[in-house]
Amino acid sequence: MPELPSLETIRLGQPNDADLLAFYEKYGFKGLVRSRGAGGSDANTGSDKAAKPAFVPQDDLFAEPEPVVTVTGDKHYETILTWDQFDAWLPKLEAAECVAIDTETTSLDAMRADLVGISWSVKPGEAAYLPLRHDGPDAPVLLPMDEVLAKLKPWLENPLKLKVGQHIKYDRHVFANVGIEVKGYAHDTMLQSYVLEVHKPHSLTSLALRHVGRTGITYEDLCGKGAHQISFAQVDVEKASEYSCEDSDQCLDVHGVLWPRIQADAKLQAIYDIEIATSEALFRIERNGVLIDGPTLAAQSQALGQRILQLETEAYEIAGQPFNLSSPKQLGEIFFDKLGLPVIKKTATGARSTDEEVLEKLAEDYPLPARILEHRSLSKLKGTYTDKLALMAHPRTGRVHTHYAQAVAVTGRLSSNDPNLQNIPVRTPEGRKVREAFVAPAGCVIASADYSQIELRIMAHLSDDAALLKAFHEGLDVHKATAAEVFGATPDTVSSEQRRYAKTINFGLIYGMSAFGLAKALGIDNTAAKNYITRYFERFAGVKRYMDETREQAKAKGYVETVFGRRLMLPEINSPNGPRRAGAERAAINAPMQGTAADLIKLSMVAVQKALDEQGKATKVIMQVHDELVFEVPESEVEWVRTEVPRIMAGVANLKVPLLAEVGFGPNWEQAH
DNA sequence: TAAGTCACG
């Protein structure tokens, strides 16, 4: 059977080994991540980007005693090639308290991955590999895949037979691809690490080194690199066996260290329980996928393309020469050297910036920047969305299946990739049209349910601020209420501009604002911004107190936590480096709010899916966008979703303020909003 | 592979 081209092959052309390794490391894809040298695997792969200095680990500040156990005893790894061997393992699997499982496949894209082999480990140092589809040059005769999977299936689907894996959502997909719905997945070492040490790497390689002092065969060792790289199915069975057994073995070993640490902390265990349940809910969402209307996007691409060409022509005319409008470097030369426009600001590396803010400013006095602005925004729409989304549809389902990364965002949020469905345009009318292509099949509609002002409600809860609590209890427009306090007006006399200011202030509070940041966002001077902040904190003294206490707690403990006890370590909170310390302080302010919101919607996803299952509904959850859940709803279930989903979402926690979720329906995502 | 830019909550 010919191998399907992977999504990444289509997107990236021929991915080289470096691409793959970077991808695996970044997204924690299981089984294939390998360190690039002894001791080097725990370094932040993103180097120390200035954008997120708050989370660069500093081991000297956060040195914790790590239980490092080196396995010195014999390893017993077995390759299963006969029925006698296989039959001998089944009772051992049945009897084991918890079995580590690992799958080997042909692709890192879970929905498209073909199963090549399975390994398991029932106790550290002991593992077996069941090769299923090796077709390399000297591959031995393997047990027949269909028959052997049929015999394994009852155990895999038995919810009482507990399993542990590294990134189990991936393995769930792989097994689902061969018609097996795994039950009894109780543990995931990647999620254990995410809960215990969110700021550190979570690949199995990193965990094995960090927690049990073990290293193993690298993916490069096995498959080579670059153009010579081979598929896992081509790998020599004995080598593949050792590699895979090592993974299962290490996974069980790491589980033995991390799980007791989670059990020892009731709050972390509660967070871990949420993560395990969320992993399964995400598997369902990913598997459901979303239906994309290709012709609609193609028409949009066509229209965008024409306008982009027109803008290019106009730009060349004004500049007096053709140039690449997409090149910030060439644009800088045209702007600042040839046309003599003023330099507004520099980039992080000292180059003359041509970002949106600069172009907006320059557009007041010159004709070219407006063309560039429009060109940028339309190119973004075309290049990232209208040209790409339909290409991402799965060949068999015809739908787009994103991947939700559950162990990437340090605040506890999810992220979405390949494609990212969490940044589909919404803020401009032209951009919103992309959402018209997110459609429901015949007989269904799209529903969108989102939390209202979730982070401000959490701020009210955390700060216990009387005025903010009152505003939410009375169901007021919180931005208007904020404006009334800050501007000394009554809510009905608040102007739209005052409300806009208050809204920006509220956003600023959630982000740990400085006067400088607020001034920039509002386009006012620093002193004025400072005055607004002072006025705000006079009126909302509880918020002021909360902000101060959060900073103090962060400095004293080295971490902050969400309402539910999810922790974020802040290694730089006491750094002598002022800007880095300030960055950590802003993260300390933001993380409890963003993180609690993440906890709440995870609870919602799990609760909504449970209700759908228990009540036998056909409604599918198809996307999560931080404070929003999107559904594909049969017309007969619209009323159920209208009443039950917001009720469930509002009921997942009892905070000091009511939670509010609102739902809308439409033939597509745009109209459901 | 990095930098710049911009899409989202």
Added chain:
DNA sequence: ACGTACGTGACTTAT
């Protein structure tokens, strides 16, 4: 004095 809103992912250009 210092750089400044928090958290992400994808695309393009240029090295």
